[in-house]
Amino acid sequence: MRKHILVVPGDGIGQEVTQVGKKVLERVAEKFGHDFTYDEALIGHVAIEATGDPLPEETLVKMRSSDAILFGAVGHAKYDNDPNAKVRPEQGLLKMRKELGLFANLRPIKLFDELLASSSIKPEILKGSDILFFRELTGDVYFGEKKRTEDSASDLMIYHRYEVERIARKAFDAAMTRGKKLMSVDKANVLESSRLWREVVQEVSKDYPEVTVEHQFIDAAAMLLIKDPKRFDVVVLGNLFGDILTDEASQIAGSMGMLASASIGESTGVYEPIHGSAHDIAGKNLANPMASVLSAALLLDISFGLKEESEAVISAVDAVLKAGFRTGDIADENTPKEMILGTQEIGEEILKRI
Amino acid sequence: MRKHILVVPGDGIGQEVTQVGKKVLERVAEKFGHDFTYDEALIGHVAIEATGDPLPEETLVKMRSSDAILFGAVGHAKYDNDPNAKVRPEQGLLKMRKELGLFANLRPIKLFDELLASSSIKPEILKGSDILFFRELTGDVYFGEKKRTEDSASDLMIYHRYEVERIARKAFDAAMTRGKKLMSVDKANVLESSRLWREVVQEVSKDYPEVTVEHQFIDAAAMLLIKDPKRFDVVVLGNLFGDILTDEASQIAGSMGMLASASIGESTGVYEPIHGSAHDIAGKNLANPMASVLSAALLLDISFGLKEESEAVISAVDAVLKAGFRTGDIADENTPKEMILGTQEIGEEILKRI
Ligand SMILES: CC(C)[C@H](C(=O)O)[C@@H](O)C(=O)O
Ligand SMILES: CC(C)[C@H](C(=O)O)[C@@H](O)C(=O)O
Numbered sequence: 001m002r003k004h005i006l007v008v009p010g011d012g013i014g015q016e017v018t019q020v021g022k023k024v025l026e027r028v029a030e031k032f033g034h035d036f037t038y039d040e041a042l043i044g045h046v047a048i049e050a051t052g053d054p055l056p057e058e059t060l061v062k063m064r065s066s067d068a069i070l071f072g073a074v075g076h077a078k079y080d081n082d083p084n085a086k087v088r089p090e091q092g093l094l095k096m097r098k099e100l101g102l103f104a105n106l107r108p109i110k111l112f113d114e115l116l117a118s119s120s121i122k123p124e125i126l127k128g129s130d131i132l133f134f135r136e137l138t139g140d141v142y143f144g145e146k147k148r149t150e151d152s153a154s155d156l157m158i159y160h161r162y163e164v165e166r167i168a169r170k171a172f173d174a175a176m177t178r179g180k181k182l183m184s185v186d187k188a189n190v191l192e193s194s195r196l197w198r199e200v201v202q203e204v205s206k207d208y209p210e211v212t213v214e215h216q217f218i219d220a221a222a223m224l225l226i227k228d229p230k231r232f233d234v235v236v237l238g239n240l241f242g243d244i245l246t247d248e249a250s251q252i253a254g255s256m257g258m259l260a261s262a263s264i265g266e267s268t269g270v271y272e273p274i275h276g277s278a279h280d281i282a283g284k285n286l287a288n289p290m291a292s293v294l295s296a297a298l299l300l301d302i303s304f305g306l307k308e309e310s311e312a313v314i315s316a317v318d319a320v321l322k323a324g325f326r327t328g329d330i331a332d333e334n335t336p337k338e339m340i341l342g343t344q345e346i347g348e349e350i351l352k353r354i
Numbered sequence: 355m356r357k358h359i360l361v362v363p364g365d366g367i368g369q370e371v372t373q374v375g376k377k378v379l380e381r382v383a384e385k386f387g388h389d390f391t392y393d394e395a396l397i398g399h400v401a402i403e404a405t406g407d408p409l410p411e412e413t414l415v416k417m418r419s420s421d422a423i424l425f426g427a428v429g430h431a432k433y434d435n436d437p438n439a440k441v442r443p444e445q446g447l448l449k450m451r452k453e454l455g456l457f458a459n460l461r462p463i464k465l466f467d468e469l470l471a472s473s474s475i476k477p478e479i480l481k482g483s484d485i486l487f488f489r490e491l492t493g494d495v496y497f498g499e500k501k502r503t504e505d506s507a508s509d510l511m512i513y514h515r516y517e518v519e520r521i522a523r524k525a526f527d528a529a530m531t532r533g534k535k536l537m538s539v540d541k542a543n544v545l546e547s548s549r550l551w552r553e554v555v556q557e558v559s560k561d562y563p564e565v566t567v568e569h570q571f572i573d574a575a576a577m578l579l580i581k582d583p584k585r586f587d588v589v590v591l592g593n594l595f596g597d598i599l600t601d602e603a604s605q606i607a608g609s610m611g612m613l614a615s616a617s618i619g620e621s622t623g624v625y626e627p628i629h630g631s632a633h634d635i636a637g638k639n640l641a642n643p644m645a646s647v648l649s650a651a652l653l654l655d656i657s658f659g660l661k662e663e664s665e666a667v668i669s670a671v672d673a674v675l676k677a678g679f680r681t682g683d684i685a686d687e688n689t690p691k692e693m694i695l696g697t698q699e700i701g702e703e704i705l706k707r708i
Contacts, residue, residue, distance in 0.1 A: 142544055152513065155511045156508055196502070215434065219597045220630075226605040251580040
């Protein structure tokens with residue numbers, strides 16, 4: 001298979017982990033006889049530094065002409081502590097999502113057995129959890145009109161019917177291939193936009209009579225996720241609630257460093273870790289590259305339909321964990337020092353096993 | 355001390371647990387020689403059934419003329435599953451908050467040692483956690499303008515400077531009496547209202563040079579709360595983020611059934627469990643009344659300045675737990691059947707120990 005992949009490492013640890021993700025794609029191509037070509041592009045803080053723009057036109061052009069995008073992370077503390085900064089790395093990320101029509105963000109929470117103990121949640125609560133989040137990604141308060149006056153600031157939380165409908169359909173389709181259970185999360189007891197959300201999900205559900213639908217309020221869901229993660233199977237929710245709940249859910253998988261996501265929609269798909277740029281550990285060979293590696297696996301599966309290749313990558317990660325290797329974030333008191341590897345080194349262990 | 359207390363049980367288990375809370379106040383008055391008088395009023399679904407209005411004028415009048423309010427819960431599944439219901443129990447709650455100017459919602463997450471094992475989080479992660487949330491309660495997307503068109507629905511997420519400032523001051527004041535650490539939670543990398551929030555918190559912090567301020571994004575905070583709850587001491591955040599994070603935090607205390615809250619502001623304070631109406635267990639003598647009892651303790655402390663009385667109530671709850679008594683929600687595999695009591699019975703055990 002001939003495919004062109006754009007690598008967009010972005011900021012902080014995005015740089016290091018994405019290189020490992022790319023190597024995994026190269027190894028897959030070699031082993032399975034595919035012809036993958038690569039290009040690279042700037043986004044976020046590094047793009048601002050180089051061009052003044054968090055999403056330069058050149059990057060967007062390259063994105064549109066690629067078959068899939070392997071993405072790192074964006075963000076820099078410099079902007080976070082300056083509420084008045086006009087240009088911000090995140091603007092690049094949000095603009096990319098909007099421009100590429102990436103309305104569906106899939107976040108599978110897959111728990112590797114070897115990491116059961118490394119979560120702060122009890123293993124007996126976690127064991128058997130397997131969640132697939134569908135986070136809406138191009139609407140909600142993220143993209144509604146922003147206003148600033150002398151003494152107030154606002155963001156419009158808005159949903160359109162078609163936006164809810166298309167993400168709901170994706171989630172229902174996925175539910176049909178899994179446990180036929182869907183949880184929709186909103187705050188319909190307070191928010192008008194959530195009431196529309198619930199209404200549309202109820203409408204769409206008529207086309208999926210086999211799927212059992214459960215509606216939860218976001219506050220209750222944030223609680224239940226920790227209390228009883230096995231209650232969750234496929235979950236569909238808006239952009240803001242999805243941002244919060246999926247980060248929280250990372251604790252089910254032991255670490256944010258293990259979680260990949262796929263953003264899909266109208267054209268090219270973007271595959272990225274759910275973790276951020278983590279500048280505190282950037283450039284130190286300390287980051288866990290597995291989320292990027294698993295993002296590469298999602299890319300192979302979803303954008304290229306290469307199931308076997310995708311499975312081979314996931315199995316390699318599993319094998320590395322079974323062999324006892326860890327990065328710092330997923331090590332525990334019982335991990336021998338010599339089994340804690342750097343970004344590069346654990347990447348090599350994964351490559352060897354593909 | 356002479357005081358007039360309004361009891362507003364509301365819906366579902368609100369009815370049962372609030373009666374226990376009231377008995378505790380009566381017991382305290384008797385034991386410490388105070389003269390508390392009581393009245394009762396309707397809110398929520400029960401008020402809609404009786405008057406058509408989720409917050410009848412009569413209730414509001416009684417609220418305004420009381421010295422403190424012991425509140426239950428509001429909500430009913432009937433409305434939740436009907437996104438088009440025009441009158442809803444929650445409207446009563448929100449209107450009460452607004453009318454009484456209850457801009458600060460204090461949610462202490464206090465962990466009773468005996469309940470360490472009943473959380474889904476590992477005891478070694480939890481041990482030593484002690485968090486005090488300051489949730490802003492009369493602003494944000496809860497009260498911004500709502501709009502509905504044929505194909506869209508929206509809520510305005512808006513904050514005014516003075517709203518952020520007054521809740522921030524309350525939180526900083528509390529931080530000064532505790533660990534001199536304050537975490538402010540927002541989503542300033544995306545939301546304009548959060549950027550104002552962060553700006554104002556930074557400004558107010560200049561008046562509290564001894565307090566160390568940490569800013570976290572809501573997604574990261576939702577993750578960190580589970581990963582490392584001891585990192586949290588005093589936390590200040592907006593209405594929506596506060597709703598989500600405090601419900602999540604209930605898992606630190608083992609159960610929602612243990613958590614009390616105080617809503618204070620311009621006049622009369624309202625004291626209520628953070629749990630909801632839980633209609634599935636309502637009327638069955640199954641609900642845990644401790645959140646209402648601990649709400650009564652907060653009422654004594656905050657509205658009446660009766661520290662010793664408040665401590666006596668908390669100690670009684672502690673003693674009941676130490677004696678091994680549990681309600682269903684906080685029982686675990688090791689709890690002998692005969693130690694699992696009903697709402698009334700565990701209430702009696704608490705009363706005996708005051
Ligand atoms: C960096 C930030 C703007 C982004 C978001 O909030 O969507 C991130 O948290 C994510 O989840 O991808
Ligand atoms: C019932 C609901 C409107 C309310 C809220 O969202 O504020 C509740 O969840 C709470 O936290 O008091």
